[in-house]
Structures are given as structure tokens and as C-alpha cells.
Amino acid sequence: MERTGATGAQLCSRPMDDDEELHLIAPHEIAYRLDLTPAQLKIVHTALHSLLDDLGHDERDVQGIVREVLDKLPDEHSIRAIDIRRR
16 A cells, blocks of 8 residues: 655555564665755754764764764765755
């Protein structure tokens, strides 16, 4: 069954076998694609940096994942150039 969510994303639901529930997404598979406006991109970038700053030393695994996501975003200079007041 497919339907469109509040954000316009296509949602699909169907009954899953027990085996499927255990192997939904492999560790290095793409789990989700997201289209962002420049302003949204800047907010996500800022939020990820805030999260990274707040993580403790015992959360190195999460820090690594946050850094991997930040590495996929444009460079710091490009993000700073985005004016969120221009929409």
C-alpha cells in the first residue's frame, strides 16, 4: 500500500515476513534520500554541529556517524554563504 506523507514523501507499507524485519537495511545501504532547500540545509548543518558539540567522550560511535553525515554536506564556506532570510 502506497500513500503520500505530510512532506510529500512516498510511504509504502505491507506486511513483512519475520526474516525481512531482521534485515531491513544493511549497514552501508542508503536508507533515505532527502531534498532540502538551501535554508533547510543550513539548519540541518547547524543542528548536526550542535549535536556533535554536545556529545560526550563515551559517544564516539555517534560522533563518527554525525561526522560522516557532515562530510556529505557542502563545505563550511558554502553553508555560511546561505542566507536563510531569502526564501
